Amino acid sequence: QKEVEQDPGPLSVPEGAIVSLNCTYSNSAFQYFMWYRQYSRKGPELLMYTYSSGNKEDGRFTAQVDKSSKYISLFIRDSQPSDSATYLCAMTEYGNNRLAFGKGNQVVVIP
């Protein structure tokens, strides 16, 4: 079983829709949870960072963490064509900077 599972299926949504992405993990030691966005032919860039269970909002983006279920989510409201990218979840243990990534979801927002 991989440490981090992210169903890598592509996702196409119309502009303005809500995008919902999620990851599950098996390592109870993971304490810090991130979402990275990767545009084609670019390196990943940090989108959201959280370390506690619950919700964190940043503009149109909401990251949700449920440590008891080992489940994290990212929601994108009012999606825009510029949100078209691959979204990767990542997590790490306390005191350890090794990022463990999910395989990523390619999101296409259709105008």
Add this chain to the structure above:
Amino acid sequence: DSGVTQTPKHLITATGQRVTLRCSPRSGDLSVYWYQQSLDQGLQFLIHYYNGEERAKGNILERFSAQQFPDLHSELNLSSLELGDSALYFCASSVGTVRDEQFFGPGTRLTVL
């Protein structure tokens, strides 16, 4: 632009060869990380250096090695290359070692023929 630079952008080589990938971290960052991204495995951590010292190793093959130099730039050496080594190799840097955001470079695309 993250401030992390990687060279070369693309590398095409043959099986059995050796290549060196180079990374310059953001100004002021002491940590450098190397990751490999392939279609089947996704983004995988290879190795972490902090201020010239190796701090952590991931699933890095014995044919691969890395180092961080006194000027903090890092090199990833890949030898006895196999077809399966074809991938994107990313370098990331951060200020320190714990909970700092990692900034990723644009990557080096390696194709082994």
